[in-house]
Amino acid sequence: MKSMDNKKKKPEFGLLIDYEYCTGCHTCEVACAQEYTHKTGIRGIKVFEVEQTLPNGKEYLTYFPFPTEACLLCPHLTKEGFEPACVKHCMAACMKYGRIEDLAKEVGRKPRMVLWVPR
Amino acid sequence: MADYNVKPRSRDTEIVRSTVWSAGPGCHGTCGVLAHIRKGKLVKIEGDPEHPWNQGRLCARCLAMTQYAYHPDRLTRPLKRTGERGEGKWQEISWDEAYDLIENRMGKIREAFGAESVVFSMGTGRDISSWLCMLAYAYGSPNVMFAMSGNACYSPRIAAVETVLGDYCVPDAAQWLERRYEDPKYRIPKCLVIWGYNIPNTCPDNIFGHWFIDLMKRGAEIICMDPRLTWFSSRAKHWLRLRPGTDGALAMGFLHVIIQEGLYDQRFVEKWTNAPFLVSKDTGKLLRASDITEDGSRENFVVWDSNGDKAVVWDSGKADYISSQPKAALKGTFSVELRDKSRIECRTVWDAFCEEVDKYPLERVEEITRVPKREIRAAARFYAESKPASIHWGLPIDSTPGITPTAQAITALWCLTGNLEIPGGNVVARNAFECVSYALPGAEGVIRLASKEADRKRISVDKYGPFRKFIWRAQTDTVLDQIFTGKPYPVKGLWMQTGNIIAGIGFEPKKWKEAFKKVDFIVAVDLFMTPTTQYADVILPAATFLEKDSVRSWWVPLQSINKAMSVEGCKSDLEINFELAKRFDPNLRWDSVEELFDDILKNSGMTYKELQEKVWALPPEGNSSAPYFRHEKGLLRKDGRPGFSTPSGKMEIYSSLREEWNLEPLPHYEEPPFTAVSRPDLAEKYPLILSTGRRSFAFFNAEHRNIPWLRELDPDPTVEIHPDTARSLGISDGEWVWVENWLDKQKFKAKLTIAVQPQMVMVAHGWWFPEEEGAEPSLFGAWKSNINQLIPMGSQGKDGLGSPLKNLLCKVYKVHA
Known part of the structure; x- marks a missing residue:
């Protein structure tokens, strides 16, 4: 275990996503594609849709943005004090970039949150 | 936070601030952008964080601008x-x-x-x-x-509100204020009515869709009128899942609850609407000053003064009574002497309005709309009892020949509940600085x-x-x-x-x-x-x-669009x-x-040069293009008097213009022309409700099918079918199916989803295939998956407005049986 910890740098930063407010607009995906001029099919973040009828009979639509293996958290932007491209452009302003320990404190603030730590 | 405007990412990049409108993202725009230009070429585009409209945000279509501007298929020569x-x-x-x-x-x-x-x-x-x-x-x-x-996109709604109010109204999301939701003048709506609108997709009507999410985060609760499951309807306090095309009946049902339960703003009704005007029981028309005196003007109307027990003239030109302030009766029947000394029976506009509304008890509204009456009542109460409350409506309102009476009913809702021109209500939208x-x-x-x-x-x-x-x-x-x-x-x-x-x-x-x-x-x-x-x-x-x-x-802000590059x-x-x-x-x-x-x-x-320096400017308080309470301050009329720019100077719950055009002056419901109710003969052959026009977050109507980053998000023309319906038709998810009615049949990819109810399908519009041959007969595949081939021309309403594109009939079956 110890040797692995030494080899891999411990992650410091992550994304806190308040998926209650993700509307599925896919802005984060195209913001990412533009930032890295990704080809079609490559995205550092992808929005998924879950559509279901809940046990109480209510139909419900949930979207959640998922940082993929291609997500680098835009270090070229963050080191200059800018937000990652997806966070900056999110139309619902439902994503936050920060230090994992700071975001972890916020994750319990309200329900329907997820803290992602990409690769 | 880094300063976006003075700190370009690299030394050879210049940042140009501009405003979005049209070719590119395609929407009605207004967003502020920062275009990163390197050696004359756009290398990146971002939302301008200092712009009060979008506050740094920017949608997928605008973020794809580099692919759009330098697309190999762009026309560059006449x-x-x-x-x-x-x-x-x-x-x-x-x-x-x-x-x-x-x-x-x-x-x-x-x-x-x-x-x-x-x-x-x-x-x-x-x-x-x-x-x-x-x-x-x-x-x-x-x-x-x-x-x-x-002309069924927005103009009908604008014209309908103009007809009764002399101006158009939009929901107030503090877009007039630089500090937006933080401005002390502003109030967060307690209730937001999202009426037939999936507005986070494409911001079609000069409103930034995600403002409504901002407001929800700040406590606004939602009433959603939508036949489809949407992000909003999932999260609504009240979701009224109406039958497509019955919005007018639902609005009348709301009015019914509000009037029956006395939930309206009595002061507003008396002071600002034409409720006290008299209507002749003989002719069924508004009584005019010219009817009762020789020198009376046809433009002026008549009320009954219950203090003096006499008819009193309302001077439309001055937006005031001709003599002393009467105690204008709101209800009752009155015998009025005409100029030839004969007498006629008159009643008030308010009585006529209430009688029309009385035709819509919730049992009937439930039968028309298929929304349980209990839910209608609860939602109507919640709307009327929330202050402020705001209504935002979408294209479905225009999607029926009965557009104008529908819009009249909804306008009456925000007026009668006292939500007009108040912070967080529905406010008049005028062009910035006029x-x-x-x-x-x-x-x-x-x-x-x-x-x-x-x-x-x-x-x-x-x-x-x-x-x-x-x-x-x-x-x-x-x-x-x-x-x-x-x-x-x-x-x-x-x-x-x-x-x-x-x-x-x-x-x-x-x-x-x-x-x-x-x-x-x-x-x-x-x-x-x-x-x-x-x-x-x-x-x-x-x-x-x-x-x-x-x-x-x-509307606002006043903006310059600044050239950043050229092709x-x-x-x-x-x-x-x-x-x-x-x-x-x-x-x-x-x-x-x-x-x-x-x-x-x-x-x-300002000159153009001066505006370009600022990029955007908001009208100051006191300007007639900035809210609030302008009807009280005399900012809506050219003569500076309190009131509205309608023929009478009042908000006309009974429209004098419609009366002049020989159309029904009162709001009401009209069944669209091609539904199972109006055409049971067609419904036998075409049993499913055909609805179209829902927005894709990736495209603006027929645009963007050629932009790879966007097409990837929404690659095929789809028809949304309920899984139960699909099962009964033997259709599986992703399969190509025909959608057919009496006009034509077209091919779509089935998307099985509970977003639609079993009796309805929602078909994507605007589809053509830029990757295919452009010449006839292919015509970029324009005859394959073009739902407009199933929508009739010539079904406009009596006033020339509206089109039934969301409430038609069709059948659906497998392409490969």
């Missing part, structure tokens, strides 16, 4: 047709040759048939409407056309026809009241008919800009194709070849919003139209585009 129309044979020509050719051909048409025989057509107007009007009017034609049947470029409903623009005389020839102006009063367009269905009949005069030329009639905006598009072939000369202005441009004689390559200078004054060979719509306007009208009022901008901006006290 083209002249060399083969037959639709054959796809073109020759590149220079701009001068193109201008000369157009001047010559259109000049000859004008000489032989009159300027009115050329129709200037657009799709969603955006930053082209003004310039299209400028060209049409310089040429001398009053015939500017929005090419959708029943800078009006072209005539939208209700406004006279800087750009106008040389004479009122020239407007008399506008197609359908004699037929439809709203087209005489507010809508300075030709009625679209009438234009299409006139192309075929040539009566009362022939249509010889067509100028098509910002619209793709065949694949996007035209219903029964094969009729439009035939119409194109009947017209002598067609010019198309576009950024890409489309199925529609194939029928032009000349195509002119237009520019994106990043490649032009322009002004924008539609060789392309010109902006404005440049193109200005050049030709000068050629067609040697007396054009402006010598340069900048002079035109300065003229438009006159009321702001």
Whole structure:
């Protein structure tokens, strides 16, 4: 275990996503594609849709943005004090970039949150 | 937070601040952007964090601008047709040759048939409407056309609200205030009604869809009227899942609850509406001062003073009573002496209004809308008891020939509940600083026809009241008919800009194709070849919003669009139209585009150069284009008196204009023409409700199918089918199916989803395939998955407005049985 910890740098930063407010607009995906001029099919973040009828009979639509293996958290932007491209452009302003320990404190603030730590 | 404006990411990059409008993202825009330009080329685009509209955010379509602007298929040279129309044979020509050719051909048409025989057509107007009007009017034609049947996108709603209120209203999301939600004047709505709108997708109506999410985060609760499961309906406190096309009945049901339970604002009704006006029981018409005295004006109305037990005249011109302030009766029957000394029985407008509303008990509304009455009652109470509460409505309101009475009912909701012109309610939307470029409903623009005389020839102006009063367009269905009949005069030329009639905006598009072939000369202005441009004689390559200078004054803020880059060979719509306007009208009022901008901006006290420095400016409090309580402050009328710019100066719950046009003056419900209720014969053969027009977050109507980053998000034309319905039809997810009705059948990919109810399908619109052959018969695949082939032309309402595109009938079956 110890040797692995030494080899891999411990992650410091992550994304806190308040998926209650993700509307599925896919802005984060195209913001990412533009930032890295990704080809079609490559995205550092992808929005998924879950559509279901809940046990109480209510139909419900949930979207959640998922940082993929291609997500680098835009270090070229963050080191200059800018937000990652997806966070900056999110139309619902439902994503936050920060230090994992700071975001972890916020994750319990309200329900329907997820803290992602990409690769 | 880093400073976006002074700190470009690299030394050789310049950042240009500008405003989004039209070509590019396609929407009505208004977002502030930062364009990163390196060696004259756009390398990246971002939302401007200092812009109060979008506050740094930017949608997928705008973020794809690099792919859009430098797309290999962009038109960059004027083209002249060399083969037959639709054959796809073109020759590149220079701009001068193109201008000369157009001047010559259109000049000859004008000489032989009159300027009115050329129709200037657009799709969603955006930053082209003004310039299209400028060209049409310089040429001398009053015939500017929005090419959708029943002009059924937004103009009908605007005209309906103008009819009863003298102005248009939008939900107040603090867009007038620089500090937005933090401004102390503003109040977060307790209740937001999202009426037939999935507005986070594409921000279609000059409103930023995600403001409503901002407001929800700050405590606003939602009532959602939508047949479909959407993000909003999932999260609504009350989701009213109505049958498509029955919005009018639902609104009447809301009014029923509100009036029956006394949930309206009595003070507003008495003081600001025409509720106390008298209506003759004999004629069923409003009593006018000319009916009761010799010298009385037809423009003035009559109330009953319960203090003096006598009729008293309301002076519409002064928006006040002629003599002392009466205690105007709201209810009751009164015997009024006419000028010939005979007497008639009159009742109040309020009584007539309540009687109409009484026709909609919730049992009946449930039967029409299929929404349980318990839910309607609960939602209506929640709306009426929340202060402030705000209503935002979408295209479904226009999607019925009964648009105007529907919009009248909804307008009555926000007025009678006292939510008009209050912070967080519904507030009047006017052009910033009253800078009006072209005539939208209700406004006279800087750009106008040389004479009122020239407007008399506008197609359908004699037929439809709203087209005489507010809508300075030709009625679209009438234009299409006139192309075929040539009566009362022939249509010889067509100028098509910002619209793709065949694949996007035209219903029964094969009729439009035939119409194109009947017209002598067609010019198309576009950024890409489309199925529609194939029928032009000349195509002119237009520019994106990043490649032009322009002004924008539609509501707020007042904005400049600042040229950030150029694409060789392309010109902006404005440049193109200005050049030709000068050629067609040697007396054009402006010598340069900048002079035109300065003229438009006159009321702001700023020149174009000054505005460009600021990029955007919000009107200050006290300006008639800034809220709140303007009807009380006298900011809505030209004479500065309190009241509204309606014929009576009141908010007219009983419309005097509709009465004059021989249309029902009161709000009510009209069943759309092709439903299982109105046409059970058709429903037997076509049992499913066919609805279309839902927005895709990736596309703006027929645009963007060629932008890889966007097409990837929404690759195929889909039909949403409920899993139970699909099972009964043997259809599986992702399978190609036919959607068919009495007009045609088209192919779509089945998307099995609980978003729609079992009896309804929702079909994607605007589909064509830029990757396929452009020439006929393929026409970029425009005849394969084009739902407009199933939507009839000519089903507009009695006032020329509305079209039943969301409440038709169809059947669905497997392509490979």
